[in-house]
Amino acid sequence: MPTVIRQQDLIDSVADALQFISYYHPVDFIQAIHKAYEREQNKAAKDAMAQILINSRMCAIGHRPICQDTGIVTVFVTVGMDVQWDADMSLTDMINEGVRRAYNHPDNVLRASILADPDGARKNTGDNTPAVIHYNIVPGNTVDVHVAAKGGGSEAKTKFAMLNPSDSVVDWVLKVVPEMGAGWCPPGMLGIGIGGTAEKAMLLAKEALLDPVDIQELQERGASNRAEALRIELYDKVNRLGIGAQGLGGLTTVVDIKVKDYPTHAANKAIAIIPNCAATRHAHFVLDGSGPACQTPPSIEDYPDITWEVGDSVRRVNLDTVTPEEVQTWKTGETILLSGKMLTGRDAAHKKMTDLLARGESLPVDLKGRFIYYVGPVDPVRDEVVGPAGPTTATRMDKFTRTMLEKTGLLGMIGKSERGPAAIDAIRDHKSVYLMAVGGAAYLVAQAIKSSSVLGFPELGMEAIYEFDVKDMPVTVAVDSRGESVHTTGPQIWKAKIEEGVLEIQ
Ligand code: SF4
Secondary structure, eight states, X not given: OOEEEEHHHHHHHHHHHHHHHHHOOOHHHHHHHHHHHHHOOOHHHHHHHHHHHHHHHHHHHHTOOSSXXXXXXXXXXXXXXXXXXXXXXXXXXXXXXXXHHHHTOTTSOOOOOOEESTTTTOEEOSSOOOOEEEEEEESSSOEEEEEEEXXXXXXXXXXXXXXXXXXXHHHHHHHHHHHTTTTTOSSEEEEEEEESOHHHHHHHHHHHTTSOOOHHHHHHHOOSSHHHHHHHHHHHHHHTTOOOGGGSOOSOSEEEEEEEEEOOOTTOEEEEEEEEOSSOOEEEEEEOSSSOOOOOOOOGGGSOOOOOXXXXXXXXXXXXXXXXXXXXXXXXXXXXXXXXXXXXXXXXXXXXXXXXXXXXXXXXSOOTTOEEEOOOOOOOOTTOSSSOOOOOBGGGGHHHHHHHHHHHOOOEEEEXXXXXXXXXXXXXXXXXXXXXXXXXXXXXXXXXEEEEEEEEOGGGGGGSEEEEEEEEEEEEEEEOTTOOBHHHHHHHHHHHHHHHTSSOOO
């Protein structure tokens, strides 16, 4: 007897799973981050993980997104050949309808981040559709679905190579992971696909990220094949790089590494790495004809109850009165609490502003002496001032930085991850500063925002220029006015400490 799967059951199950993963981390991931937090010796990295864990607990209680980037929906569907559909939509349309409902849910609106015409108009589709869907047909009478919401910052750090058959996978991974920087918001997981063809290796890497965190179990029982042996070796060697949480240097860069392989052509050895970030989000369900699938929420006891105090000696800065001279006294690695008014702007706003400047036209906002926060917030619900509003990857704004500092008198920037050499040179030349907030702690960051209004480019939606009034927003000086970058010094120091054997990584 074939199983009959109702269209509505699939739509409801997809929508429910996507809402669920927007505010609940997988429990294995929370536990792995907690272990890493307890073990961490670098205070800055430990503080970052504290914020990630506090944010995670707050999101679970408040049912609001872990990260302002609520991701691109990626779905792996395995359909039994004995399944019959009670549906008038295609399977793809049903899944996209589930995405649409999830992202427009009035109680927990998620950010629509998907742009059609990617090399042209880049127009927001408005409901985060379409999802990226992979199908597999197998014997059986159920529909097995994995949904994930993949952050753009971590997806951007994907690496691929077609190695020579005799090349070392380990050498290649250890070469490219440092090149990935911190834009993927470590600590997280690396999915590695080896073999097949170019696209198969990518798919294996993505699929590998759906597996639970179980590296400690594997270490205990030992490897039974080459993929497992690689996991054990790479987990140790990647953590020995000392990159650490948010790239600040430290003992944990990855909480697990997953490897999947597939037979390949004699002339090829395709390899792909896809990282999963601090906002690791995925869920699984099976439809067997008995109705929609329900996700089981974690218990609040699954979340460590961590407190994070910055201490009385921390520097407090009033953004409404801060001067260039004051900025020059800030040192790399220092924690600062920001209060007062800051502007926001990310990719699209920077492109528009630099285009206006190139044409000699004026900007909608005067940036002189101001700070700009690279963010695309989630829309607010209920009495919120703004939805989750964590930092986006600053590196993408590097190419605009010199122009912005030179032509507008902008004083400083706030974002996440490292700055490249051109941006660091511009920061040093203009005695500016780059501050970082923790990626993956967006709901926590949003609690510091007391008011929000749009000042420019309203047509850009979440990419518009907002003015935020903040109170005690925690940031770290990542590049100071002398051009010293914590993302260079941090990993160097912690790599050396690990090599000296002073510290044990797990
Ligand atoms: S944690 Fe970082 S990489 Fe992940 S979705 Fe959030 S901002 Fe993007």
